[in-house]
Amino acid sequence: xxxxxxxxxxxxxxxxxxxxxxxxxxxxxxxxxxxxxxxxxxxxxxxxxxxxxxxxxxxxxxxxxxxxxxxxxxxxxxxxxxxxxxxxxxxxxxxxxxxxxxxxxxxxxxxxxxxxxxxxxxxxxxxxxxxxxxxxxxxxxxxxxxxxxxxxxxxxxxxxxxxxxxxxxxxxxxxxxxxxxxxxxxxxxxxxxxxxxxxxxxxxxxxxxxxxxxxxxxxxxxxxxxxxxxxxxxxxxxxxxxxxxxxxxxxxxxxxxxxxxxxxxxxxxxxxxxxxxxxxxxxxxxxxxxxxxxxxxxxxxxxxxxxxxxxxxxxxxxxxxxxxxxxxxxxxxxxxxxxx
Amino acid sequence: xxxxxxxxxxxxxxxxxxxxxxxxxxxxxxxxxxxxxxxxxxxxxxxxxxxxxxxxxxxxxxxxxxxxxxxxxxxxxxxxxxxxxxxxxxxxxxxxxxxxxxxxxxxxxxxxxxxxxxxxxxxxxxxxxxxxxxxxxxxxxxxxxxxxxxxxxxxxxxxxxxxxxxxxxxxxxxxxxxxxxxxxxxxxxxxxxxxxxxxxxxxxxxxxxxxxxxxxxxxxxxxxxxxxxxxxxxxxxxxxxxxxxxxxxxxxxxxxxxxxxxxxxxxxxxxxxxxxxxxxxxxxxxxxxxxxxxxxxxxxxxxxxxxxxxxxxxxxxxxxxxxxxxxxxxxxxxxxxxxx
DNA sequence: TCCGTATTTGGAACCGGTTTCAACCCCCTC
DNA sequence: GAGGGGGTTGAAACCGGTTCCAAATACGGA
Numbered sequence: 134x135x136x137x138x139x140x141x142x143x144x145x146x147x148x149x150x151x152x153x154x155x156x157x158x159x160x161x162x163x164x165x166x167x168x169x170x171x172x173x174x175x176x177x178x179x180x181x182x183x184x185x186x187x188x189x190x191x192x193x194x195x196x197x198x199x200x201x202x203x204x205x206x207x208x209x210x211x212x213x214x215x216x217x218x219x220x221x222x223x224x225x226x227x228x229x230x231x232x233x234x235x236x237x238x239x240x241x242x243x244x245x246x247x248x249x250x251x252x253x254x255x256x257x258x259x260x261x262x263x264x265x266x267x268x269x270x271x272x273x274x275x276x277x278x279x280x281x282x283x284x285x286x287x288x289x290x291x292x293x294x295x296x297x298x299x300x301x302x303x304x305x306x307x308x309x310x311x312x313x314x315x316x317x318x319x320x321x322x323x324x325x326x327x328x329x330x331x332x333x334x335x336x337x338x339x340x341x342x343x344x345x346x347x348x349x350x351x352x353x354x355x356x357x358x359x360x361x362x363x364x365x366x367x368x369x370x371x372x373x374x375x376x377x378x379x380x381x382x383x384x385x386x387x388x389x390x391x392x393x394x395x396x397x398x399x400x401x402x403x404x405x406x407x408x409x410x411x412x413x414x415x416x417x418x419x420x421x422x423x424x425x426x427x428x429x430x431x432x433x434x435x436x437x438x439x440x441x442x443x444x445x446x447x448x449x450x451x452x453x454x455x456x457x458x459x460x461x462x463x464x465x466x467x468x469x470x471x472x473x
Numbered sequence: 474x475x476x477x478x479x480x481x482x483x484x485x486x487x488x489x490x491x492x493x494x495x496x497x498x499x500x501x502x503x504x505x506x507x508x509x510x511x512x513x514x515x516x517x518x519x520x521x522x523x524x525x526x527x528x529x530x531x532x533x534x535x536x537x538x539x540x541x542x543x544x545x546x547x548x549x550x551x552x553x554x555x556x557x558x559x560x561x562x563x564x565x566x567x568x569x570x571x572x573x574x575x576x577x578x579x580x581x582x583x584x585x586x587x588x589x590x591x592x593x594x595x596x597x598x599x600x601x602x603x604x605x606x607x608x609x610x611x612x613x614x615x616x617x618x619x620x621x622x623x624x625x626x627x628x629x630x631x632x633x634x635x636x637x638x639x640x641x642x643x644x645x646x647x648x649x650x651x652x653x654x655x656x657x658x659x660x661x662x663x664x665x666x667x668x669x670x671x672x673x674x675x676x677x678x679x680x681x682x683x684x685x686x687x688x689x690x691x692x693x694x695x696x697x698x699x700x701x702x703x704x705x706x707x708x709x710x711x712x713x714x715x716x717x718x719x720x721x722x723x724x725x726x727x728x729x730x731x732x733x734x735x736x737x738x739x740x741x742x743x744x745x746x747x748x749x750x751x752x753x754x755x756x757x758x759x760x761x762x763x764x765x766x767x768x769x770x771x772x773x774x775x776x777x778x779x780x781x782x783x784x785x786x787x788x789x790x791x792x793x794x795x796x797x798x799x800x801x802x803x804x805x806x807x808x809x810x811x812x813x
Numbered sequence: 814t815c816c817g818t819a820t821t822t823g824g825a826a827c828c829g830g831t832t833t834c835a836a837c838c839c840c841c842t843c
Numbered sequence: 844g845a846g847g848g849g850g851t852t853g854a855a856a857c858c859g860g861t862t863c864c865a866a867a868t869a870c871g872g873a
Binding site for chain 3: 143144145155156159160162163187188189190191192193194195196
């Protein structure tokens with residue numbers, strides 16, 4: 134019938150077919166008033182005939198807004214990250230923003246992720262979970278007026294949602310002290326890469342504070358750092374349990390590691406909790422199944438709050454360096470008891 | 474020193490500072506040859522001074538490519554979806570494409586997600602996981618030449634990665650039949666919404682086929698459909714176990730549901746596997762912990778293959794209606810045994 | 814030294830929208 | 844019937860890049 138327009142219809146095609154200018158089509162699309170009903174009708178028909186749909190890309194460039202918020206998160210497939218993201222998704226559900234997710238598994242990918250967003254035209258806001266933006270990128274984002282909110286990572290200048298890890302360490306340790314334990318070991322993780330926030334460090338601090346408070350000496354040989362993996366935690370626990378004077382309780386900085394500790398105990402024939410008490414951190418789904426005593430941190434809620442804060446900033450609210458500290462809670466199950 | 478350029482530097486600013494045209498700056502940025510080293514140096518210095526970084530948005534519009542691939546997935550926080558996405562992330566790791574994730578929790582959000590992509594300028598390719606694109610959107614995407622690959626959802630026209638659910642149903646059922654069971658019940662899920670692909674249906678089919686093959690009658694009262702939740706599966710199992718002639722084995726269409734069945738058994742004091750055998754489907758992490766016998770489906774690999782196929786299509790390869798069927802595997806643990 | 818050709822370079826068009834601004838039309842009032 | 848005002852409308856500038864094309868420059872050989 135006519136020359137093939139090849140690709141999808143453009144706004145100019147609609148305008149031509151409707152016999153109006155592109156400005157009018159744009160007005161109809163965006164619901165601006167001041168278009169005569171007759172004209173509007175003609176435009177709508179043309180849109181329908183051509184099966185036209187505006188290009189989000191062009192629209193975004195023109196508007197200078199991306200209609201998306203970026204989420205940067207390391208190892209997003211870990212149980213705790215997924216739970217946080219679930220919160221983010223929920224928080225963003227009603228908003229007009231889409232979600233662009235960036236998994237970050239290395240220092241290099243971290244740079245790439247932040248670089249992608251720092252100009253501010255890729256996303257209207259940024260949510261960084263468990264990662265600390267490099268200083269230069271942070272500066273750039275500030276210059277681009279890109280709203281940023283951090284979750285589970287401390288930062289001086291930016292709105293932040295934090296979990297009270299120190300209190301969590303204290304809580305776990307106090308629980309064990311109150312049960313009568315004196316020889317309490319700690320298994321944490323020391324991230325090799327410096328870009329991830331090490332919640333473990335704060336948990337260690339809580340552990341130490343609480344021991345001091347109880348008048349118990351912090352023994353060097355009882356404080357160990359490995360990686361987040363179950364396997365490594367297992368071998369660390371084996372070492373601990375083979376000490377001349379082994380601990381009667383082990384506090385692990387994550388549930389995953391606590392499960393590794395449980396494995397080690399099983400391997401050595403140590404009964405839990407009769408001969409060894411174990412406390413984890415996180416309260417992932419598996420913890421309930423394993424009957425693990427643990428410190429529950431509000432993962433879902435941290436993501437939810439992060440998203441809500443970001444939306445507030447996007448609404449124009451000025452949050453500055455506002456920090457929100459979410460509380461933790463001890464969940465006593467069946468892996469802790471009095472010392473032998 | 475000079476008038477504030479307010480926002481981030483643009484390519485024109487760089488060109489002006491370097492005393493060259495924008496075309497030359499663009500050439501330097503994109504590594505095109507035919508720029509004299511002296512000129513290139515001048516441009517690079519200007520870029521450095523202005524701390525310039527090109528706008529991805531404008532670049533994409535100009536190039537007509539988004540440098541991203543879209544992933545649409547319902548309930549992406551479910552354990553199986555996460556595992557699939559992990560595969561996708563892995564498959565995309567080396568590629569130049571970023572990942573835009575769309576969680577879809579309702580029919581309306583499904584429409585929105587596909588609508589977002591169907592013009593082809595938001596993403597260079599689309600990966601639909603466990604969702605079936607609406608027919609009109611599929612047509613539109615074809616017109617826009619947007620490559621699409623489906624994972625865990627059947628479609629006539631498009632490259633697809635499928636799990637052999639029928640074989641999985643057969644496998645689970647055969648395992649129970651071989652142990653000597655004759656009264657085998659099935660607990661599946663019947664999605665209310667019609668947009669999600671119901672893998673459960675195929676598993677039911679495998680269950681029925683295998684029973685017929687073994688010469689066992691398919692009893693109406695033994696085939697139940699609920700939702701995916703553990704809770705609902707639990708109450709269905711309670712009903713089944715309270716029948717005059719209860720089943721000696723229950724095959725659940727997912728591990729989550731199998732865990733609900735186990736709960737029901739515990740509640741009624743039925744010992745597993747002595748008095749009741751239970752088989753699940755998926756082999757999520759929890760299954761290993763619960764000692765659940767289950768059918769392992771290659772979740773991670775399905776995502777990985779989907780990503781790889783999409784990359785192939787993006788390379789220009791023509792796949793058409795190519796379908797890849799991934800095999801399943803029985804993992805026998807401790808919730809199955811001979812009937813009482 | 815001069816000319817021809819190969820290499821560099823910048824102006825301008827383009828990607829597909831939004832928005833400003835001035836022109837236009839219509840209708841009402843004096 | 845002319846003047847004035849408000850509601851509609853379209854041309855053109857703009858968002859920030861890429862790239863075509865033709866002009867300008869560099870360089871080799873005669």
